[in-house]
Amino acid sequence: MEKETRVRFAPSPTGFPHVGNMRTALFNWLFARHCGGKFVVRIEDTDQTRLVKGAVEAILDGLGWLGLDWDEGPGVGGPYGPYFQSQRLELYQEIADRLVRQGDAYYCYCSPERLAAMRAEQERLKLPPGYDRHCRNLDPEEEARYIAQGITPVVRMKVPTDGETTFHDLIRGNVTFKNATLDDFVLLKSDHYPTYHLANVVDDWSMKISHVLRAEEWLSSTPRHLLIYKALGFEPPEFAHLPMILGPDRSKLSKRHGAVSIIEYKEKGYLPQAMFNFLALLGWSVDDKTEVIPREDIINSFSLERVSKTAAIFNIEKLNWMNGVYVRQLSLDEFTKVALPFLEKGLSPQVGRPLDMSYVRRVLPLVQERAKLLSDIPELASFFFVDDLDYDVGLLLSGKNITLSQALKILEVSYRQLVELDDFSEESLEKVLRPLALALGLKTGDLFGLLRVAITGRTATPPLFKTMSVLGKDRCLKRIQRAIGNLESM
């Protein structure tokens, strides 16, 4: 029987879910779903000093938001748990002991101060930094002396000083490291927690992970992991190192590049479908032209062969465009559902709540094709809700062909015509206003432009008749009246 495909996403809760991490999660998830394998989430909380409160929840929220469901892990359990490394300490300690007993690892009593001094010296001499193996071959007396001092040792891997470690990366091909360039890295810290290297190997093995898909930043620690697998006699998984996601300055994406947490994108009004699609295309492609592609199709066509080797810059412009595409694809019901929270939150407190839903449902279609982000919506729609339009009166005269007195006259005539109009539908309005332009000897654009400003306070809005029809006769007349007043007091 073929070995089951099992992949994992193993975030450490030391911060919020970074888009780079989420892309890694996504690729793992896609790989599992494509192969009909399992997607495991494991929390790597072995650094007690850097734990961030709420980070686990935020990470899981991020996964949930993108629709990346996990088969084993926090909340769902599974046969290889626990899925928090802090709950598996004994396992790592046992393995570390075993490595020491076998002679593949050793206790190191060096103080942080000594290590720092050593590093400083190495830097001064322009030597590659790395542990100098001071404790690798301690004589028993010396070791006894350290123990007597009550020093809690760390456990270090006894890395072979010669030979090479080679592995086949599914994306990059064969990669070889000389063992001599590796130092004796720490396996178990003095607080008895494992380092990433140990915990990661032990867990990937004990959780029967078949493929490790992780970011390229891990490439150079892979030989260390392989050395541990070898010492333990474990068969290593397959490795695939995904290209990095970089900021616009080509450096590793970080907070100084702006929004970096997936949660921030959610809050700014990106749609998860759009983010999913966009992230899938960062480092992977279907063919030479497909951009917008449904989730199911991405799963079906996903393969590591089409993952690129080159680091990618996070191109927010393209994400924005793609989000707009997905926003426009939404049905009115769907759009209403996702837009409402943004409207509630972003509309001025002056606007009465709760919002009139039947009115909202008439406004929203006019906004939908103009919004790139859901957070654009309150601004795009505010004039539908606010009673007192706050605009620069000069805008009323922004049409270059109209003088103040003309504008006044036009508004007055328009007002008189509209008062008479009972049916305020788009068609009916058009039937009145187009002829009016002709009658006044105006270009339609000049008349409609003036009315637009009077009625909305803006020069760019959804189509005028639609807008007026949604606003209703009352509001439109009041606003025209008010515009007349504004002009008179100029």
Add this chain to the structure above:
RNA sequence: GCCCCCAUCGUCUAGUGGCCCAGGACACCGGCCUUUCAAGCCGGUAACAGCGAUUCGAAUUCGCUUGGGGGCACCA
């Protein structure tokens, strides 16, 4: 400094020796549509880092150079 990875338009990418004086998308610039905006449509600017080698033929293979990135913690 040492080790590893990478190298096609500004950006994301297609391209696995002839189909490529390099295709798509975003952005940008024109035009059309049009009551403004948006959307849509049409068109345009724009790239194989350099040098050698292999080959009848290289974006595609190899080498070197250059450039970029990542790693070198009792962090992950």
